């Protein structure tokens with residue numbers, strides 16, 4: 001680990017001033033002092049999903065086998081990524097783009113454009129491989145293999161954009177505590193993958209105490225209560241009695257609709273800074289090739305396209321675009337308030 005991290009040395013005062021500015025002009029709903037919304041985008045194509053590649057139940061073993069065997073058009077990502085960038089320009093939002101690093105090779109110029117248009121670049125794996133088995137939750141790689149894989153991804157994204165990449169999101173959000181140790185060794189300063197709720201748990205732990213605001217995880221663990229540089233930015237949920245409904249992102253706003261997700265995001269913002277993410281492919285207009293183990297994901301692309309884009313635009317607008325920040329800036333502010 002470097003001694004001085006980007007979160008510490010780069011303009012934390014500026015981040016706080018920017019935050020205060022945004023809060024001063026933001027009055028669409030009642031809020032506390034801390035409720036910034038970290039907005040992010042997971043940049044991956046249709047064939048990166050686990051039904052097609054990168055998991056134990058995929059149609060193709062990995063992205064390499066997919067490209068060896070696939071002779072048809074594969075790029076369904078460029079169009080909706082441009083649409084996403086235009087949407088953010090229109091709404092005045094700067095976000096974090098967690099990018100699968102092989103996008104650098106297979107979509108020339110796209111990652112560079114995202115950076116040029118002013119957004120934070122984060123890492124979403126090299127080929128979008130699940131770190132743990134979705135069923136058994138056992139690691140799919142040794143720590144050494146995973147470190148090499150993610151180290152390559154980080155360098156590839158940094159070489160393409162000139163940005164230091166300090167944010168990580170685990171592919172498919174399948175994550176274990178050991179993953180955090182590995183990425184911390186690689187120089188990452190935060191992760192945003194932990195989604196603990198009543199409907200699914202994609203982690204290898206029970207995590208009864210994880211809330212929706214940033215926290216410092218223990219070593220080799222996803223549980224709060226650690227003393228280390230790495231910060232976790234978990235996903236929001238809507239707590240209704242004993243039930244926690246996940247409201248983190250694009251697939252959920254497609255499946256549950258805007259009002260459920262908005263309730264979860266607004267409620268989470270009352271607890272502290274929170275997050276919302278979507279994928280460019282959530283708002284893609286084209287129909288994707290019908291390939292892959294759809295038995296495991298029968299409603300995967302339901303309500304994608306224009307419907308999803310309308311819901312996302314409406315959510316961000318009604319929550320308040322002024323409070324939307326990239327993940328890194330959100331955590332910079334949180335750290336300035338909470339770090340000992």
Ligand SMILES: [Zn+2]
Pocket residue numbers: 042044124128170171172173
């Ligand atoms: Zn993903």
